[in-house]
Structure formats: C-alpha cells, structure tokens
Amino acid sequence: MKPAEIDQNITLGEFAFQFELSTEQREDRKKIIKPENTWVAVENKEIASKLTIFPSDIYIAGEVMRMGGISGVATWPEKRRSGLVRELLRAAMKDVKERGCEVSLLYPFSFSFYRKFGWELFADAKIWTLSSSQLPQPAPLEQGTIYRVTQKAAAVLQPIYEKWAVSYTGAVLRDKQWWEDMVLKRKTGEIVVFKNEQGEDRGYIIYKIKNQKMEVKEFIWLDEETRTALWSFLAQHDSMITEVEIRPAVNDPSRFLLADSRITEKRESYFMARIVDMTSFLQKYPLHLKEGEELDLKIEDDFCEWNKGFYSLENVDGSIHIRFYPGHSEKKGLEMNIQTAAAVFMGYITAEQAWKAGRIQGEPEQVTLLQAGVSDLEPFIYDFF
Structure with a gap:
C-alpha cells in the first residue's frame, strides 16, 4: 500500500x-x-x-x-x-x-474459505461462566501478596507472561508495542499480580466488573500456589457480583478443582495456522527422533508451491538432518497436505488421529515415529488480531 x-x-x-x-x-x-x-x-x-x-x-x-x-x-x-x-x-x-x-x-470469518489456501484450525478458546456462589470460599492469603498494577503494566506483566507463554504452541511473544496496542488498549480493566513470599511475581489477572458481572480476560499462573491465590482473590468480590466469566487456557484444571464443578463451559474454534516455509519450520522444530531413526514426509501444497515435495528427516549423531526433494517426488513417505501438517506439528490433533481419519496416508510404523516425535505442548493463543 x-x-x-x-x-x-x-x-x-x-x-x-x-x-x-x-x-x-x-x-x-x-x-x-x-x-x-x-x-x-x-x-x-x-x-x-x-x-x-x-x-x-x-x-x-x-x-x-x-x-x-x-x-x-x-x-x-x-x-x-x-x-x-x-x-x-x-x-x-x-x-x-x-x-x-x-x-x-x-482469525477466520470462515474456516472452509481459508482451508482452501492452506490454513488449518490449530487453537481453541474456552469460556467458563459461573455464579458467584460457585467461587471458592473467600479467605485471606496465608502467604504472598496481591497487588494492583496501575502504571507501566507491560513491564510488570511481561516477565510473568513470557514464562507462561513458552509452555503453549501459538502464544505470541509480546514486545512493549504489542502490549500497549494489542493487549492493554483492548483488554481494559483492572490488573492484579500475585507475588510469592520470595518476592517473585508468579501470576496475574486482567478483569473488569460491570452490572454485577465480572469478566476475566487473562488468567495466568505459574504454579499451584498462584492459581489458588488468584481464585481466592476472585472470590473476594462475591458481594459485588452475581456472575463470573473467565477465559482460561485450554488445559487449566480449575474447573475440576472447584467445589461445585457444574459450571457452564463453552469451547469454540479460534485461530488458524499455516506453515509458510516447511523446510525452515522443520529446521527449527524440536522433533524427537532417536539415533538412526528416519521419518519421511510427502507434503502437498498447491498454494505455496515451494513447500510441495518429499522431506527426509534423520537423527545423525544427535541432530536432525533434513533432505528436501521439491516437486512431485516418487519417494514414499507419510503423505499429507500442508493443513494436516500444521494441525499435527502444532498439536491440535495427533498423527494417529489424522491417520485414522484418512488425513495421513502411509505405513503405521512411520505414523508412530511422527506421533512420538512431535511436541505434546498444548496449542493456545490469548491474543487477537
């Protein structure tokens, strides 16, 4: 432009x-x-x-x-x-x-539309809705402190967020500008941080209360002590609210740990991902192959043609060697399109699930290798753009 x-x-x-x-x-x-x-x-x-x-x-x-x-x-x-x-x-x-x-x-207006161009669903969003009576019993903190952030929020939250984000596939590395423009201007409200007895900031909440409804926009914790403390903090608002809406990470176990777990959970398809450069992606991806193991992939990509071809990945002396044969190779391997590759490598579905559904064709031994080789970190993104 x-x-x-x-x-x-x-x-x-x-x-x-x-x-x-x-x-x-x-x-x-x-x-x-x-x-x-x-x-x-x-x-x-x-x-x-x-x-x-x-x-x-x-x-x-x-x-x-x-x-x-x-x-x-x-x-x-x-x-x-x-x-x-x-x-x-x-x-x-x-x-x-x-x-x-x-x-x-x-973020798609239509999943089927963007699948035509190589994007695939890779992350869901969850929303919990519960009444104030379903919150844990309010109790004073026995250890650590909760403090409110009113200035220089990005500098305070960034170290906590970064320790949390590395555990999720898809989480954005937020720089100062991203915090200001993409997070704090959009997720307005109150910000509180939990500091443990050792003086370390270990979690935070961004939330807002309006018309007796609390909306928790980010709920980030690094350990069980912090998770418990932040839930206790939410419960301290019981006289102000009748309903709470929380947007947790997809693998947050808090619903199971509530005394009354009969809350409403809504899970919806959220972001799509596309592998732009398969060779570069595989070079950076921490694929787990044992010494001497070889994984062969045949990737179809009609939109970004440079990705189409055969990829041979082998553990040689403890490092993964990649050989790429572009175009229509006659070599055999696990066959899949670029959409399925994104879903499997980024953890939305397993290689075995994709194989059983017909999204991957190939020998079961190679499917087992791929399944054992990819990361088990959950896909999740808190941001929107």
Missing part, C-alpha cells in the same frame, strides 16, 4: 467491519499504520480489496518462530468473488516467506 492510500484503507475497514472512527481516532490510526505491512488490490486508483500483515514471533513446541499474521481482510461487495483475496493472500505469503517467517496465523 502507498502512504497516499491509507485513508481509503481505513474507509474500507470501517465499512467491512462495521465501525466508525471519529476524526481524532482516524488521525491516531493513520499514525500507527505501516503501509509496507498492507497489501491492496487497486482498480482505477481505488482500493478494491486489502489485507494487513502482523509480523511477530510466537512459541511453537518451546521454540521461537517468526510469524506473519493476516488480519483486516476486506473487499468492497461489488468486487467480491473475483479472486482478489486469493491474489492478495498469494502476495502476502511470498512477502512473509521473504521476511523469514515460518508460519502465519489468522
């Missing part, structure tokens, strides 16, 4: 996502938009379609990988179904590959 096209870009976004900016908000938006991160389809000097790239880093299986997020995909109605978004996505994928991104994430 050219700088002169920023106003058109904002106008299309307002129409497509049904919001309206004030003059002041529009000027603020123009200051933070980076034209080099937006691709546009232009006809007669007018933007017909657009999308924005959000470059960042994420954790995958405990390793840091470069991510090119896709957001703000919009087209004027009279220009829809003419292939513009396909071409924008193709340009964006070439762009993020050149930037060194291994993966791309997006």
